[in-house]
Amino acid sequence: DGGITQSPKYLFRKxxxxxxxxxxxxLNHDAMYWYRxxxxxxxxxxxxxxxxxxxxxxxxAEGYSVSREKKESFPLTVTSAQKNPTAFYLCAxxxxxxxxxxxxxxxxxxxxxxxx
Amino acid sequence: xxxxxQPTEMTATEGAIVQINCTYQTSGFNGLFWYQQHAGEAPTFxxxxxLDGLEEKGRFSSFLSRSxxxxxxxxxxxQMKDSASYLCAVRAGSSSNTGKLIFGQGTTxxxxx
Numbered sequence: 135d136g137g138i139t140q141s142p143k144y145l146f147r148k149x150x151x152x153x154x155x156x157x158x159x160x161l162n163h164d165a166m167y168w169y170r171x172x173x174x175x176x177x178x179x180x181x182x183x184x185x186x187x188x189x190x191x192x193x194x195a196e197g198y199s200v201s202r203e204k205k206e207s208f209p210l211t212v213t214s215a216q217k218n219p220t221a222f223y224l225c226a227x228x229x230x231x232x233x234x235x236x237x238x239x240x241x242x243x244x245x246x247x248x249x250x
Numbered sequence: 251x252x253x254x255x256q257p258t259e260m261t262a263t264e265g266a267i268v269q270i271n272c273t274y275q276t277s278g279f280n281g282l283f284w285y286q287q288h289a290g291e292a293p294t295f296x297x298x299x300x301l302d303g304l305e306e307k308g309r310f311s312s313f314l315s316r317s318x319x320x321x322x323x324x325x326x327x328x329q330m331k332d333s334a335s336y337l338c339a340v341r342a343g344s345s346s347n348t349g350k351l352i353f354g355q356g357t358t359x360x361x362x363x
Binding site for chain 1: 283285291292293294295298337339341350351352353354355356
């Protein structure tokens with residue numbers, strides 16, 4: 135079955151360490167996104183990519199980096215420069231809108247990152 | 251700037267109908283999405299509107315008015331399991347498959363017996 139896979143589901147990091155969150159999709163979607171969600175709050179966009187080898191900063195890109203070397207993969211690195219990295223991280227992908235009214239965007243299961 | 255507004259919380263009774271509103275102001279518009287999110291879980295897709303009008307899907311319907319920058323999600327025959335957060339998201343772009351997906355803060359719906 136097609137879908138988006140994020141790994142790991144839970145991740146613990148020591149302060150000062152970089153950590154990379156994985157996001158893989160086999161839906162043949164062009165666009166992929168990374169969001170951060172803090173308790174009781176909505177989703178805030180970190181980075182997004184609309185095509186391979188291209189990506190744009192979202193609203194809260196500082197302290198994060200991404201790559202898009204393959205269509206299927208969009209890993210997110212949380213660097214030591216991110217001052218408050220503990221959060222729930224969600225990856226999403228979406229298909230083109232050429233199919234009228236039926237464009238869909240899907241989320242992975244999320245990665246809960248805790249800095250210890 | 252980009253802005254999406256939803257009510258923070260709503261309460262409704264089991265078996266009733268509830269309407270969750272969403273207003274948006276974005277640079278470009280290329281579709282509006284509604285998602286359901288239970289606590290601690292990832293959002294799941296409910297509906298998508300790109301043209302004006304009503305999209306119906308079982309107990310859930312979603313309406314869009316692009317000229318007013320307005321959408322609503324209508325939930326009928328409410329069940330206890332419908333207690334969750336409902337997220338409105340807009341893809342802000344000028345053509346298909348472009349633009350970032352921007353989310354509102356979400357509306358927490360509590361269904362009471």
